[in-house]
Amino acid sequence: MARQPVPASQLSDRAQLLLKALVQRYIEDGQPVGSRTLAKNTGMDLSPATIRNVMSDLEELGFLRAPHTSAGRVPTVRGYRFFVDTLMQVRPLENAAVQSMERELRGAHSTHGLVQSASTLLSGLSHMAGIVMIPRRDSVTLRQIEFLPLSERRVLAIIVVNEREVQNRILHVSRDYTRTELTEAANYLNRLFAGHDLQQVRAQLLAELQAAELEANDLLQRVAEMAEQALSPEARELPDDFVLAGQTNLMGFSELADVQRLRGLFEAFTHKRDLLGLFDQCLRADGVQIYIGDESGYEVLDECSVIAAPYGCPGQTLGVLGIIGPTRMAYERVVPLVDVTAKLLSAALNSQA
Amino acid sequence: MARQPVPASQLSDRAQLLLKALVQRYIEDGQPVGSRTLAKNTGMDLSPATIRNVMSDLEELGFLRAPHTSAGRVPTVRGYRFFVDTLMQVRPLENAAVQSMERELRGAHSTHGLVQSASTLLSGLSHMAGIVMIPRRDSVTLRQIEFLPLSERRVLAIIVVNEREVQNRILHVSRDYTRTELTEAANYLNRLFAGHDLQQVRAQLLAELQAAELEANDLLQRVAEMAEQALSPEARELPDDFVLAGQTNLMGFSELADVQRLRGLFEAFTHKRDLLGLFDQCLRADGVQIYIGDESGYEVLDECSVIAAPYGCPGQTLGVLGIIGPTRMAYERVVPLVDVTAKLLSAALNSQA
DNA sequence: GTTTGGCACTCTACGGCCCTGAGTGCCAAT
DNA sequence: ATTGGCACTCAGGGCCGTAGAGTGCCAAAC
Known part of the structure; x- marks a missing residue:
C-alpha cells in the first residue's frame, strides 16, 4: 500500500481542529456530521457557514466525503489516517x-x-x-529427546523443547530398532546436544555424518536417520x-x-x-x-x-x-x-x- | 422434545400425495406454494379448487401454514416431520x-x-x-507408557494408546525422581499392563496398592503416585x-x-x-x-x-x-x-x- | 479578506396512495 | 365429492408530496 504521509502544513490549525472534532464525533455516533453540529460541538466560536467552507476544503483535499448532497460529512480513509497519525492523543489505560x-x-x-x-x-x-x-520461536532449545519403538518400522520421537513444550512425531525408519538401540541413540543426542538450538543440532549432526561417512559407525547412522526426520524444519514448526x-x-x-x-x-x-x-x-x-x-x-x-x-x-x-x-x-x-x-x-x- | 408420531391414518392418500408434492416443491424454490401450482405440478387431475380444500384441511391439522392471507402454503415443522418420517424416499448416493x-x-x-x-x-x-x-474412545488400550524427568518435581508422562495416538501429560510429583527410578516405574507398568484398558489399569493398580499398603514397597509407591495422575479420567479424555x-x-x-x-x-x-x-x-x-x-x-x-x-x-x-x-x-x-x-x-x- | 446571515437548492426518509398479481374462501352448480 | 365463478385479502412496487437536514453561494458586515 502506498501510504504517503500527509504534510500537516497543508492544513491550517483551525482545519485540523475541525477535522479532529468531526472524526471524534463521527466515531461516537456514526452519523454524518454537519456544519451546525460541529459549530455547537467544538469550543471555537464559528458560524456554521464558516465551518462549511472549511469542510469544503477538507473534502477537496480528500479527508472527508459526503454520502450525498445533503448529508453531513464522514471521514475518508485519508481522514482517519491523518487523525491517527497527527491528531489523536491516546489515553493510556487505567x-x-x-x-x-x-x-x-x-x-x-x-x-x-x-x-x-x-x-x-x-x-x-x-x-x-x-x-x-x-x-x-525461531530458536527452539532442545532439552531432551527420546525414541520409543512402535510396530512396523515406526518410531515415536518425543522432543522436549524450551523447558515446557513437548512435541511428538512418528518417524518411519528403514528397519525395526530394538529398544536398547533407540535408547542409545537418544542418550547420544541428549549428551551432546541438550541445551542447543534445534537447527544447530541438525546441522552439526549432518556435518558429523559427512565426516564419518567412511567409518561404518552404526550408532551414528542410526542417530542420523532419526534425527534427520525428527528435527526436520517442516515438521518442527507448528x-x-x-x-x-x-x-x-x-x-x-x-x-x-x-x-x-x-x-x-x-x-x-x-x-x-x-x-x-x-x-x-x-x-x-x-x-x-x-x-x-x-x-x-x-x-x-x-x-x-x-x-x-x-x-x-x-x-x-x-x-x-x-x-x-x-x-x-x-x-x-x-x-x-x-x-x-x-x-x-x-x-x-x-x-x- | 415431545415428538409424538403422527398417525398416517389421519391423512387420506390424496392428502399425503399433495403434502409430499408441496414440500418437495417448496424445498426446491423456497416460494410458498399455491393451489394452482400444485394442480399443474402433481400428476393428479384435480382442479385448484379441490386442492384448496385439501390444503385447508392440511393447514387445520398443522402440517401447513400460510405466511399471509394470499400467499401459498409452506410446511410447518410438523409438515416436514411427516414428510421425512413417512413420505420421502431417500435416493442413495451414486x-x-x-x-x-x-x-x-x-x-x-x-x-x-x-x-x-x-x-x-x-x-x-x-x-x-x-x-x-x-x-x-471409551476403551483406550495402553500400549506403552514412559516417564521423563523435568525440572522442579515435574515429570513428563508419555502414553501411547491404541497403537497410534500419543498423549503427553505433565505430572507434579512429591519429590524429584531419578531417571532410573522413572524407567523402573515405566517398565513395571509396561510389563504388567501393556495391552490393557486404561481404566482397568488404574483400578487394578489402586487395588494392588491397598493390598500392599503395609509393606513399604518403594517402587509400587512411586508407580502409584504417577499412574494416579497420568491415568486419571479427567486428564485422560480430550x-x-x-x-x-x-x-x-x-x-x-x-x-x-x-x-x-x-x-x-x-x-x-x-x-x-x-x-x-x-x-x-x-x-x-x-x-x-x-x-x-x-x-x-x-x-x-x-x-x-x-x-x-x-x-x-x-x-x-x-x-x-x-x-x-x-x-x-x-x-x-x-x-x-x-x-x-x-x-x-x-x-x-x-x-x- | 475573513466571517457571517440569508436563501435557494438538493437529497433522503417516510408515509400515503393506487395498482397489480397471486392466492384464498365460499357458494352454487354439476 | 368436485368444480367454476366471484369477491376478498394481502404483499410489493411505483409514484407523489412533505418534512428535515445540510449544502453552496452570494452579498453584506466586521
Missing part, C-alpha cells in the same frame, strides 16, 4: 484495567492458554474481534496459525451488517491465509501498526481497520496480536489496548520460559 | 460420489485429519455446515470437542439472512456447549437422527435442521457427525449423505486402528 488484564493472563498455564486469554482479552475489552498469532476471539462481535456493527460482506470476512477467518499475510508484515515492524480500510490491501477488509502489534522477548519477535473492527472504531482507546496487551503477553511469555 | 469420498478420507493420516476431512466432505457436498465430533466446516455456507441462505440470527448461530458454534448437548443425544441413538426446527430444543436452531448420525466400531459408538442447515433443506439428499459419511468414517477409523 491502572485497574491493566492489573485485571495481568491477573487474567497469570491464570493461564500453557502457552496456548496464554494466547487464548490474550485473544479473549482483546475482544472482550474492545467489543471487536481479537486475534493472536501463535508464537513461533503450521502458522492464530487464535481468534469475539468474531461474532463484528456482527453487531451496522457498517458491516451486510451478509455478503460478513461472509467474506468470516471466510477469511477460516482460511487464515490472507490474515496471516497481513500480520506477517507486522512481524518485522515495531510497535503498534494501524491499517485503515483498504490500506491493508485485502478486499475483505475494505470496511475494516486492523490494529496490530508484535510481541516477544526483547531481542526477538515471537508473534503479532491485534484487533479487527470496523473502520469507524475508537482508535484512541484501542491503540493503547493493543499496545498494553502485547507488552503483557510478552512479559508473561518471558517469565514462563 | 457410486462415483461414494468412491470419491472414500478417496478423500483415505488421504488423511491422523485421526484428526480424518475428522477434518469428514467435516469438509459433509459441508462441501451439502453446501451447508458440516460438523464432526472428535471421537472419544475435552469434548468438534470440528466444524463450511459455517459460512449458512450465510448464503435467505431464510437465515438476518444478522441477529446468524450471530446467535455463530456464537453457538464458538461456545460449543449447546451443540455438544444436542449431539450427545445421538451418541445413544442408532442411525440417522433428524431434528427439524425447534425440535432440537435450542432456540438458536429454531430456523435450522440438524441431520446427525453416530459413527464408530460395530460395538461401540465413538462420536457423532452431521450437518446443520436451514429447515428448508433437501432432506432426501442430505440424509443418505450423512449416513454414508458416518459409515465411511467408521470404516476408516477401524482400518486405522
